[in-house]
Amino acid sequence: MATNKTNAANVSQRPVHTLWGDAWFRLRKNKLAMAGGIFIILLSLAAIFAPFITHYGFAQQDLTAILQSPSAKHWLGTDGLGRDTFARLLYGARTSLAVGIFTQVIIVGIGLPIGAIAGYAGGSVDNILMRFVDVMYSFPSILLIILIKAILGGGIYQLFFAIGLVSWVDIARLVRGQIMSIKSRDYVAAARAMGGMGPYITERHLLPNSLGPIIVTVTFSVPQAIFAEAALSFMGIGVRPPTPSWGTMINDGYAVIFSSWYQVLFPALAIALLMISFTFLGDGLRDALDPKMRH
């Protein structure tokens, strides 16, 4: 945490010490995290409003201008089919962000209930679920992804599903751990004493309190999903062309790496930047939400 000397001036407006207010206060102080967050927001906007930013379409081929280097006409050059790289990068952001975020929906959708049930119910239920998790762990996820993709076919939704299906395990474990620790705390005991039902307690007390760590984990697993998409596209089992994704762009660029290296450079940089932003944001959130850091 930054230990910048602050004078009496801003002492007057000390932060409100609720978890969220306090977290937001501390997050605002973390420049890197804010930078990351801002980049992500800007990128999302750029992706959403891509058509207003560039007049090129992501599938619009210009066979007279193939593999051109950056120019005024094509800011980042063109690819093997004369498509504007900048445009594809923008539209590709849609894919990558979509993969990054919607995968989390599936991950949380599967991991949270399983973890919550295991953590709350405990005993044999917990045992069975956690053994299941163990099996998932020792399964080579790449095999699952490839096979699932082969069964479901090549679309972006199938991609969300395939990636999500193999990466919910961490969340499940986390939620379970969280709930187990919180379960033992007094106010939950109190709630139970007051005759609160299991699910009610889970939803009213346990989940809200384990929300912080979950948010952090999710933030960190967004880049992981984007990673996965890129890697899969590199193996040629990514999204359905001509829809661009940064992964497919890297893959295409890799094919021409010696002749026009910038084709791989730009999407690679884009991915790296997005990753870094998410990592910074995640760090910031962790520091902000981690109760241990509160004084």
Next chain:
Amino acid sequence: MKGKTVFLSLLAIVLAMVLILAPACSSKTTTSASTPQVLRINLGGEPDTIDPNQAAWAPDLTLIGQCFEGLLSFKTDGTLTPDIATVIPSTSNGGISSDGLTITFHLKTNVTWSDGTPVTANDFVYSIVREVSPVLACPYASFYFNIVGAQAYYSSGNDTPDQQAALAAAVGVSAPDNYTLVIKLNSPQETILDCMALWAVYPEKASVINQYGNSWTDPPNYIGDGPYILTTWTHQTELVLKPNPNYWGTKPKLAEIDMMEITDANAALAAYLNNQLDIVGVPIGDIKTYMNDSSYANQRLLVNQLGTFALQFNVDQAPFNNVLVRQAFACAIDRNAFVSDVLDGVGKVTTSWIPPGMPGYDANAGSQYAFNVTKAKQLLAQAGYSDVSKLPAITYTYANDTNDTTIAQFLQGQLKTNLGINITLNPEESNTFQSNVNAGNFQFAWFGWLADYPDPDDWLLSEFTTGGGVNQTHYSNPSFDTLAKTAETDLDNTTRLSDWAQAQTMMLADVPLAPIYNSETFALVKPWVKGLDASDIDYSIPGDRFYTLVSIASH
């Protein structure tokens, strides 16, 4: 103070790395300084098998071709020449019986295995029977189904061993004496001679195979009769070949051939640029650079291939059950743009299915459906689709490797711009793709064919006859079938070839597929590689049929 020590340790790591790589660079320079007679090529992966009977994969053949020789072989012009056989059997020299059902080969008597023992007719009998055995289920067995009893034996997979043994004995190959081989056919077949020149029936030494089983292909068990022997096989890494001391023919110049197994095209190119390879195929994306960069002028090699790539339609599925639609699509693809932009000029525009350099090639075949947008629109209109939005949904299925993906997107663009048709792309993992296409689960797809042997029947018979072995388009035309039938059993080459030519024209008129281009190989060859004889009959690497002629100049 702790921080410092940490950084020292980091520094140490970096230094360690530098130390590791220092010798590396020096060693590199030294290797390229001296000139051992070593040829370094890239197979592009681990061979599936190097057992001639079972091989099917072009790179595997590159290796087998060095270690084995058969009865006959192809010259660069695609004509046959005797190898172990003394002469090419023909009706005139009595090698082929008048009814065309019996083929007799006479063998050279001075041919030996790499272990010094003589190669006899029995080795061929063994190999041919083994080729069609149900136990191995060899992929090329169907090429020999015309041999008496072959198919029966091959299909006896679920029978008892005794039954199989009986069927094996009944296969129509025999060796009256050590140097005579007699083959009995069900029906006359001119191209059986081409088939006898294929790797699939190279002689194999029964004793080693029986002794070592599967591992007979590991050196030193890998006994062959070719100019080279396989000395080391580091799996997934490289194969090393040395001259065969007991080779009967002219001794090769090379002291060693290193066959790398680099799977990634770019990695291979990098290896070439880094002087770790002498020959490399240029990945499609990099072709332009090396085509135009003058500093590579003395390294470029552009070789014609006996291959045609085409758009194939499933004639059972709407809208391609309508011949007019197929014709329209054939006219809608700008082949010139394709070759120049997608292939960067490596390849030749074609409308003919049978590629140039093949007997029975006809440059004008299918030319009526060359690129012509207006005609394409007319055809669509005739088909009743003047409003393309009336077309049923169309999906193009393809294997998801980089090149096919580019092609798919190009075709999508063409149909959009030229006919205003929106098609969906359906990338499938190559294995899924293959099986779906075999099963006819596709509307239209990419289809490539590379010659097994230079004869039209390899291109038309099983591909387009009704119920043909690899008829993926489900094309069915009675008059085509009759023509094919006659040509198949015709021993007179002139009439045979004219029949096939006619058959092709007939087929192309119905457009079960629309030929787009004939493939070529664009490779870089280090200037110090001398005597390379590259041609359209290469297996997978330029000149790989004639490495005996190659030598390495000092550099």
Next chain:
Amino acid sequence: MTRFVIRRVLWLLLVLLIISLVTFLLMHLVPGGPWAKGKPLPPAVIAAINAKYGLNKPLYIQYAKYLWGILHGDLGISYSYQDRSVTQIIMQSFPKSAILGGIAFILALIVGISLGMAAALRQNTWVDYVCVMFSTIFASVPGFVLGILLVIVFSVILHWLPSGGWGTPSDLVLPVIALAALPAAYIARITRASTLETIRQDYVRTARSKGLLERNVLIRHILRNALIPVVTISGPEFAALVTGSFIVETIFSIPGIGRLFVSSVFARDYGLIMGTTLFYAFIISVANLVVDILYAVIDPRIRYD
């Protein structure tokens, strides 16, 4: 402890069984087959191949056959590499991935821990910032991008190192870096976090109050406690590294098991898929078991009963 280990080993066997079953079913659910590659084959040939591999028999019989084989230590045959058994193939390719991954793992540990420590002990100084930057950046560059860049710089431009291959030590340098970068960054991040956590602990103050040398405070009291989380993650990391990376092994043409595995899946090489999957699962489970044991060794509070 021993009872714990025994229980875990038994459990491991069960896991392997489940995994083998799931894999087997999934595998056969997926369209395609060992015959569907490259050149289209006539039905007669496909039929013959199915007969050869017993693929024409009902699934449960095939599975039973497979299990029976495993019980006799036979992982079956590979369909795509017909000259070798699955066991042979794994035994030939795994050691290479293991060597590569092993070195990468050690490198990642050394670099990661040193960086993490340095950063934490010099918190909010340039040392810290440099380390954090390093770890963040390397944790954010996809492995294959890094690999590609390394090839371009060190072999294509500088001609210092081979662009790939296997044999000489120099072949290892680039792939090791490409493999180690991400885990190193990850470990660095974790070490930093847990060290920061640890140096705030009371017992560190106690240690100082005894007047110990800073070095001893660091090694005896901080390091050991700070490394506990690192140990937990190092298990999966290690397993992941030694079982090879498809992408890195492809880019650097390493004859490892990672590439083999993925290609076997694409080739529908049922025998090899089963073999490698089980092998992989085995390695992971064992690695985790070892970690749990190590865990108990460094942290006396952990007890298994």
Next chain:
Amino acid sequence: MAPLLEVRNIKTYFNTQDGVVKAVDGVSYDVNRGETIALVGESGCGKTVSALSILRLVGEPAGKIVSGEIIFDGIDLLKLSKEEMRKMRGAKISIIFQEPLTSLNPVLTIGRQISEGLEFHKNMSPSEGMEEATRLLKMVGIPHPDRRVHDYPHQFSGGMRQRAMIAIAIACQPQLIIADEPTTVVDVTIQAQLLELIRNITKELNTSLILITHNLGIVARYAQRVFVMYAGNIIEYGTALDVYHSPYHPYTAGLLGSVPRLDEPRKARLQPIEGQPPDLIALPVGCSFQARCAYFVPQCLKEKPRLIEVAPKHFAACWVSQKELKPWQIL
């Protein structure tokens, strides 16, 4: 004969996000050889920090001793090099922390944690160290010390852990021991035992002791002199009995009020201390107790009271008590 320790006007400040926390703001006290003094005050009044300041263990860089002198046995600790200071810790001055569980390293055996100090200052071999550790554990009354010496902290009960901490503190026979609320986390019965133990040992070794506590009740029994701290200052000190029986500062009185007293019949009801201690970042002008004081006079708002000898050897910093009479006797 000069006192063993003289703390002269030390100021220890902490830099935080929210500003500079003046945890100790000009505190002076002294400890004679063999004497036990008590630092008393609510939690957060700076007593722990002032003690840690002696060992120079206020966590840098956030915390800093900005001024003052700490004369120990004739040498100013604040002028020592890091290395010289390190040699002091554990050997000459040692400390017993209040949270024995977190203050013991969970992954080292009790024995090792006791012996490591010995290995450094008395350069014993590890084995000798262990023997000594066993002896010390016996001395602090751990049963089966020979076996327990190999145990880990989590295997000890709260009381035993604190005994182990004591063993660590006395290992090198220091001249000064600082006991920072050694009994807060253990229950009352064990409290007594521990305090007895500490007293006996200090007697035995003729060690000086700074006993830090918020419980004036125990002070009377164990300490000769008492220093009462409030908001980083000492606001009253004197012999234990004086302070105990006739506190001058309303705050001290308040603290006493919060202690059940059996020896005297209750007279006037005393004010319980209401409100919170002031924000150490923004201390008010004048007396820092003003906000909570029931007796304050306008002067309290203007000027900070200095310690004045209100009775022989009895000092207090309070404008009201300057008037030679205890505030509540006005009423």
